[in-house]
Amino acid sequence: MTDLSPITTRPLWVFGYGSLIWNPGFDVAEHRLARLPGWHRSFCMRSIHHRGTDANPGLVLALDAAGDAVCHGVAFRVLDGSEEETIAGLRERELISSAYLERELEAEIDGLGRRSVLTYVVDPRHVQYCALAREEQAQIIARAVGGRGPNHEYLRNTAKHLNELGLADAELDWLVARVQSIRSEF
Numbered sequence: 001m002t003d004l005s006p007i008t009t010r011p012l013w014v015f016g017y018g019s020l021i022w023n024p025g026f027d028v029a030e031h032r033l034a035r036l037p038g039w040h041r042s043f044c045m046r047s048i049h050h051r052g053t054d055a056n057p058g059l060v061l062a063l064d065a066a067g068d069a070v071c072h073g074v075a076f077r078v079l080d081g082s083e084e085e086t087i088a089g090l091r092e093r094e095l096i097s098s099a100y101l102e103r104e105l106e107a108e109i110d111g112l113g114r115r116s117v118l119t120y121v122v123d124p125r126h127v128q129y130c131a132l133a134r135e136e137q138a139q140i141i142a143r144a145v146g147g148r149g150p151n152h153e154y155l156r157n158t159a160k161h162l163n164e165l166g167l168a169d170a171e172l173d174w175l176v177a178r179v180q181s182i183r184s185e186f
Contacts, residue, residue, distance in 0.1 A: 009116045014076045014119065015075055018154075019060075038065060040069035041169065043061055046128040062129075
């Protein structure tokens with residue numbers, strides 16, 4: 001792991017756009033819908049640990065920079081007193097291969113306005129970064145399995161929870177349907 005700056009913002013808010021939405025892994029005091037301008041959710045990171053292997057990489061979501069984009073997700077306020085433990089846990093989970101970069105960014109949080117949030121964005125210079133057509137994404141996601149389980153479960157859980165929150169993502173919904181179709185052919 002590279003040297004990381006101390007996170008001193010209090011209260012500590014964490015922006016979730018993928019698996020953090022349905023599995024934050026830390027004590028949450030509250031959560032609110034939020035928007036992060038300048039970024040979009042994308043299956044642009046090969047997963048060699050959690051949802052794939054070195055021999056058969058999967059794909060996971062990452063925040064990829066895009067000037068006119070807005071990523072809709074969830075801001076989680078960390079339970080007071082558990083900030084350091086939360087940051088340590090997130091670093092262990094998200095920075096496993098250094099493909100993500102830890103950032104404090106400004107998000108628009110429902111009912112609170114602009115607030116600093118801790119989040120993890122993809123490093124486009126990292127070897128795990130990729131830009132694949134949706135069909136290629138679907139083929140990979142349908143088959144890959146890693147330390148945290150099948151890649152298709154990650155996709156399905158994320159899309160399901162986004163839909164339940166009223167944050168449907170048309171690309172993820174297309175991928176869910178396509179991956180299900182591919183898997184029915186096995």
